[in-house]
Amino acid sequence: MSTHNQILTNARLVLDNEVVHGSLVLKDGLIDAVERRSITLPGTIDCEGDLLMPGLIELHTDNMEKYFQPRPRVSWPSRSAALAHDAQMAASGITTVFDAVSIGDVDDQGMRQNALHQMVEALAEINRSGMARVDHRLHLRCEVCHPDTLARFQSLADLPELGLVSLMDHSPGQRQFVSLDAYRVYYKGKHGFDDASLDAFIERQQDFSAQYSSAYRQAISQACHARGLALASHDDATVEHVAESLEYGTKVAEFPTTLAAATASHRHGMAVMMGAPNVVRGGSHSGNIAASELVRHGVLDILSSDYYPAALLDAVFQVAAMEGGYDLPRAVACAARHPAEAVGLHDRGRIGEGLRADLIRVREIEGYPLVQRVWCAGKQVH
Template identity: 80%
Template sequence: MNQDQILTNARLVLDDEVVHGSLVIKDGVIKALERGPVSLPGVTDCQGDILMPGMIELHTDNMEKYFQPRPKVSWPGRQAALAHDAQMAASGITTVFDAVSIGDVDEQSMRHGALDEMVSSLADINDNGMARVDHRLHLRCEVCHPDTLARFKSFMDSPLLGLVSLMDHSPGQRQFASLDAYRVYYQGKYGLDDASLEAFIEKQLANSAAYSSAHRRAIAELCSERGLALASHDDATVAHVAESLEYGTRVAEFPTTREAAEASHRHGMAVMMGAPNVVRGGSHSGNIAAAELVRLGVLDILSSDYYPAALLDAVFRIAAMEDGYDLPRAVATASRRPAEAVGLDDRGRIAQGLRADLVRVREVDGHPLVQRVWCAGRQVH
């Protein structure tokens, strides 16, 4: 049996309040909570710092950059996965659903070729006890790609899999409802001349017409059979939301408009927005600002997306906003609410009997700094 760890003199972020207190950790779980400090040999004095639940990240493609740190440069899988894992721990993220893509509009993308290695590398560091934090798998399914359904079937029974999102980045809808915006984005991204761009658009439209609806329905049915949490992606209209509800979707990832976000929230889907959207003051693609959804009270979950350190920063920013959330509600967007959305009932809160996933945070000049991180009671940063 492991010896008790006692953390004292901390501001504990609980479900509905922040209290000055102490907690006891034993065998990876929170054994007890007490108000006020304690004086015992060997206790850890948190010096009045904030102690909050470890953050739960549902959607990050951060891992990809470690597998391909430069164009056409591949990195060994275990080393790449461990470097990514270390960054998650340092950011205060103790459970991460690593998002890997099935299908890509860019046929030259590394995503297709690296998919198997990324998944096997995550399993490797988990199974060998090398990971600092708890890694799960989030399959991002590009439904307009011809091979998506077959590739999904090859991964759908992985024990790592906990979340599936359905995406369609074809032109003329959702994130790219404006064809002009689509042309600007992909012409700049891939350096296409006008003729090549038009051929690219024509191919994406044909693929969407041929595959999107059938793949969306088939994957949703397979997820329902397996009890897998399902997420929509870039819903823009009430009709999109209705379709997502039809498929039993639990999470509305990055709705692009106020009407889609409000409809999703109203019908019980957890609305997720990017933490970079909060930190930068708006969407980089001109969609709805996360801060506006906070003021409307319909933002449920924050995701670091492509920048892990943004998650903690965004939590404290929305807690400091005029008409923002109080600290417990802000913290819940990165802990309790994502846990609830994917059915993890053993974490996401500071409460007796739950996993001791914890982050000690000190505010310096208005900025939250990670001091210590525990995952299942083990200090990992």
């Protein structure tokens, strides 16, 4: 049977609202037919009763940075780094990934700024050359309290890979860092500040936020709307933050830090995103709201692997297994259909006729999901 025409049979198909036993016919990279029966023909692929799910869609991961700088002060050749990251995405069942790169990082000497253009160019190279296993898009994380953020954003705003922009302000005293004590502990550990240098750093960051944050939010959001780019908030903590995000036309609420902010975002039609590591580890590493609480209140819409790719599939199954959690189709939607809808990708994220054949075959062993096969646009990539 041609690789352009495949039949996957004897599978449990995870559809929008149910799991059914059946088969999929793939043709020219698309799902040609969804059959609620087994098909016995030469060359069919027997899935042995495993689950067939839509390929996972990752909107926010900085995983690629680890490959560009595997150790402090050690840089890695760009294409090799991008391809190693790509392979890990495929192995994790992620078939579309919005690779997050930061512009205007609070650490001017950090690798994020030094390697920014290398990472962007390497992604474009592996995508356009056909070397990438999965579909890579670009997510610009804009630190709006940095003086150079607007200019750097403008230099990247018209890249064809760009599909998502988030607005962040990690200055001390608000959002993720309401507690200055927590901020001090974090930045002392990360950058090795002494007390005097940290005091000066805090004062500078607060001054930058007061000077640039509001103006840059406005300018970047207007540029995104003019280009049809999806916009995300980041670390909203209060209903006032949510109201501000709504004014900017935000579609995705990334990592709200409180139940109040998450509930308000969900009520007003923003897709609420939480980190899959938050689910897998049983809570936030920084003391914010647990993702499981948002599940129990029915306001979690999207899961993101954030810094640990394998966490995405693990979290889907944990959400489906937790008391008061979602059923499996709804949990899968948090890592496939909902992120696709949030950024306007209407050709994927579900199992349905005419959609891209982005699929993962998953076997459950003692309740743990193991990836058996991955297809991206009908091509087996893992």
